[in-house]
Amino acid sequence: xxxxSAAFWTALGSIIxxxxxxxxxxxxxxxxxxxxxxxxxxxxxxxxxxAAAIVMRVGLTIIAAEMxxxxxxxxxxxxxxxxxxxxxxxxxxxxxGDQGADKGEGGLMQAVxxxxxxxLVMSLDNVLAVAAAAKGNVTLxxxxxxxxxxxIIFGSTLLLKVxxxxxxxxxxxxxxxxxxxxxxxxxxxxxxxxxxxxxHWVVTTAGAVGAALVVAVGLYxxxxxxxxxxxxxx
Numbered sequence: 001x002x003x004x005s006a007a008f009w010t011a012l013g014s015i016i017x018x019x020x021x022x023x024x025x026x027x028x029x030x031x032x033x034x035x036x037x038x039x040x041x042x043x044x045x046x047x048x049x050x051a052a053a054i055v056m057r058v059g060l061t062i063i064a065a066e067m068x069x070x071x072x073x074x075x076x077x078x079x080x081x082x083x084x085x086x087x088x089x090x091x092x093x094x095x096x097g098d099q100g101a102d103k104g105e106g107g108l109m110q111a112v113x114x115x116x117x118x119x120l121v122m123s124l125d126n127v128l129a130v131a132a133a134a135k136g137n138v139t140l141x142x143x144x145x146x147x148x149x150x151x152i153i154f155g156s157t158l159l160l161k162v163x164x165x166x167x168x169x170x171x172x173x174x175x176x177x178x179x180x181x182x183x184x185x186x187x188x189x190x191x192x193x194x195x196x197x198x199x200h201w202v203v204t205t206a207g208a209v210g211a212a213l214v215v216a217v218g219l220y221x222x223x224x225x226x227x228x229x230x231x232x233x234x
Contacts, residue, residue: 069189
């Protein structure tokens with residue numbers, strides 16, 4: 001594809017636009033994973049998590065069409081995403097500076113790993129749209145996704161600031177992961193083989209149940225953690 005052609009720039013714009021639309025959930029999980037880190041490490045986690053996720057998404061997009069045919073892949077991914085939502089929701093907040101600093105590089109690397117795993121799971125569907133926009137041109141794909149990095153970083157950074165003022169967004173973000181997990185479980189090819197194509201309302205209901213479960217179980221675990229710490233303090 002000619003770099004000076006209108007077709008190239010149209011396709012490039014399509015990739016960037018599709019990635020912006022589909023990366024809202026990625027920005028949420030990046031912000032959730034980084035929120036408990038010290039301010040300096042938050043920026044590093046957002047940057048490296050976003051950049052590594054984009055690089056991983058390039059490779060995933062190239063083989064996405066074949067991967068989506070694998071049975072049980074989305075089922076495994078759904079349970080993994082459910083677990084991540086629970087972990088992020090029950091993760092303790094309000095740590096002071098010294099405690100946050102004690103996390104060191106371990107806390108940073110844990111946040112980046114969480115971002116990468118969650119992005120891998122959530123990208124199973126998203127990459128198909130990006131691959132379609134690229135029309136098989138790997139160079140175009142890399143450029144388009146690369147240009148999307150600062151946009152995802154901006155979205156994650158903005159969410160971090162909003163989360164500090166409105167903690168309810170943390171619960172909403174975990175619920176989003178639960179919703180995506182529920183949808184993935186019911187759209188796996190293995191489910192389709194046994195039950196056929198499920199109606200949209202069934203998949204949506206599964207997502208709603210997943211969201212409710214993540215919030216309920218996550219808040220219960222968080223309450224138990226708070227009770228355990230209060231008993232230790234007394």
